[in-house]
Amino acid sequence: MTDPRRFIPRTDDLLNLPALAGLSAPVAKSLIAAAQDLARRGEITPDQVAEHIAASVPRRASSLVPVINATGVVVHTNIGRAPLGQPATQALLDAAGYVDVEMDLADGVRSKNRGAGAREALLQACPAAEDALVVNNGAAALLLATTALAEHGEVVISRGELIEIGAGFRLPELIESARVDLVEVGATNRTHLADYARALTPATGAILKVHPSNYLISGFTSAVSVAQLRTLGVPLIVDIGSGLFHPDSVLTDEPDITAALDDGADVVLASGDKLLGGPQAGILLGKKDAIATLKRHPLARAVRVDKLRLAALEATVTDPEVPVHRYIHIDDAEYLARTRALANAVGGEVVAHPGRVGGGGAPEFPLPGHAVKLPAELAAPLRTGDPVVLARVHDGSALVDLRCVPPDDDEAVAAAIKAVR
Numbered sequence: 001m002t003d004p005r006r007f008i009p010r011t012d013d014l015l016n017l018p019a020l021a022g023l024s025a026p027v028a029k030s031l032i033a034a035a036q037d038l039a040r041r042g043e044i045t046p047d048q049v050a051e052h053i054a055a056s057v058p059r060r061a062s063s064l065v066p067v068i069n070a071t072g073v074v075v076h077t078n079i080g081r082a083p084l085g086q087p088a089t090q091a092l093l094d095a096a097g098y099v100d101v102e103m104d105l106a107d108g109v110r111s112k113n114r115g116a117g118a119r120e121a122l123l124q125a126c127p128a129a130e131d132a133l134v135v136n137n138g139a140a141a142l143l144l145a146t147t148a149l150a151e152h153g154e155v156v157i158s159r160g161e162l163i164e165i166g167a168g169f170r171l172p173e174l175i176e177s178a179r180v181d182l183v184e185v186g187a188t189n190r191t192h193l194a195d196y197a198r199a200l201t202p203a204t205g206a207i208l209k210v211h212p213s214n215y216l217i218s219g220f221t222s223a224v225s226v227a228q229l230r231t232l233g234v235p236l237i238v239d240i241g242s243g244l245f246h247p248d249s250v251l252t253d254e255p256d257i258t259a260a261l262d263d264g265a266d267v268v269l270a271s272g273d274k275l276l277g278g279p280q281a282g283i284l285l286g287k288k289d290a291i292a293t294l295k296r297h298p299l300a301r302a303v304r305v306d307k308l309r310l311a312a313l314e315a316t317v318t319d320p321e322v323p324v325h326r327y328i329h330i331d332d333a334e335y336l337a338r339t340r341a342l343a344n345a346v347g348g349e350v351v352a353h354p355g356r357v358g359g360g361g362a363p364e365f366p367l368p369g370h371a372v373k374l375p376a377e378l379a380a381p382l383r384t385g386d387p388v389v390l391a392r393v394h395d396g397s398a399l400v401d402l403r404c405v406p407p408d409d410d411e412a413v414a415a416a417i418k419a420v421r
C-alpha cells in the first residue's frame with residue numbers, strides 16, 4: 001500500500017495559495033509547516049492540507065477592514081479620509097515601539113522636543129508662519145484657539161459661517177462648549193466689515209473666520225476678507241479646514257494657509273487628513289505670541305497628539321507627493337487607459353464620471369474623470385467581498401472609478417468584479 005504521506009502537498013506549491021497572499025514568507029511557511037505536520041501525523045488527510053492552511057490564516061489584528069476606494073471621492077470621511085503615502089506609513093511603523101519623542105538621546109535626559117520634527121516640517125512648508133502647534137484634530141484646534149485667545153470673553157463670527165461639519169457636529173456648539181460666548185454678525189448670505197466693527201466690545205477676545213468647506217453660498221453674497229478683518233485690530237483666527245499650504249492649480253477656490261497668514265491672520269487652523277493628505281491632526285500655524293498662548297493653555301494637554309501621528313504628519317509634510325495630491329492631479333491619459341483596460345477585462349462601459357474632493361473641501365467642485373459602469377446590483381457583493389471594493393451607486397448603476405485606486409490594485413479590482421459578475 002502506498003503511504004498517504006507521499007501525497008502531502010509540497011511547500012513550494014502551497015506558497016501560491018491565494019489565502020496566503022499578503023502574508024510575509026516566514027508567516028506563510030510556518031502555517032504550511034504546521035498543516036503538513038498534521039497531515040504527517042494522520043490528523044488530516046493530504047487533501048485537507050490547503051483547506052487547513054486557509055482556515056489558519058490569522059485574521060487581521062484589528063476589526064478595521066481595508067477598502068479599495070473606487071468611488072472617485074478623494075477625501076472620503078466614511079472610509080478614513082486621506083490614505084497615507086508610503087513614507088508616512090513607514091514612519092508609523094518606525095514610531096510603533098519606543099522612540100525619543102520626549103528624550104534627548106545625547107544627554108539621556110527628558111527633552112522638551114515633543115513634536116519638534118513635525119513643527120519644523122510645517123514651518124519649512126509654510127514659511128509665512130512664525131510658529132506651529134499640532135493637536136488631535138481640526139475641531140480640537142478650533143476649541144483650543146478660541147478658548148486660549150478668548151476665554152471668558154467673546155468670539156465674533158459671521159452668520160454665514162456657522163457651519164455643521166458632519167455627523168451633527170456644529171462649530172458654534174463646539175465653541176460654546178468652552179467658556180467662550182459667540183457673537184453672530186451679518187446675515188446668512190451677506191456680512192460686511194461694519195457688522196464686525198459694531199460687534200466689538202472690551203470683551204471681544206477674537207474674530208473667527210471659518211471657511212464654509214462643505215457648502216456654497218451663491219447668488220447675492222458678500223463676505224469680509226481676512227485682510228479687511230485684520231484692520232479691526234482684534235486677534236484673528238482663520239479656520240480654513242482643508243490644509244493647503246499654497247494655492248492649488250486645480251482647486252482654485254480653495255483657501256490656503258499661506259495666503260491667510262500673509263493677509264494678517266494670527267492663527268490659521270486646518271485638518272491633517274483632508275487636502276494635506278496626512279493622518280488625523282489639527283494644525284495651527286501663526287504668530288509666535290498667539291501660538292505661545294495656545295501652547296500654555298491647559299486644554300493643549302488634553303488635545304495633544306500622539307507619537308504615531310506626529311511621525312506620520314512629519315513624513316507627510318516632507319513627502320514630495322502624497323496620494324491625495326496625486327489623485328486630484330491625476331494624469332488623465334493614464335487614468336483613461338486604466339479605465340478602458342478595466343472595462344475590457346470585466347465587460348463594462350466607460351463613462352464620464354466627475355470625481356469629488358469630498359471630506360469638506362472644494363464643495364461641488366467636480367474633478368473631470370472616468371468610470372466603468374456596471375449594474376447597480378454588483379455594488380453590494382463588491383462591498384462585502386475580499387478585497388472590499390467600494391463603487392459609487394448612482395443613477396441605477398455601480399460606477400467603478402479608478403482615480404483613488406493605486407494602479408497596483410487595478411488587477412485586484414478586475415478580479416473582484418469578475419468574481420461577482
Ligand SMILES: *Cc1c(COP(=O)(O)O)cnc(C)c1O
Nearest residue numbers: 137138139211213240241271360
Ligand atoms: C473639517 C473641518 C473642521 C473639523 O476638522 P476635523 O479635523 O474633522 O476635526 C473644522 N472646520 C472646518 C472649516 C472644516 O472643514
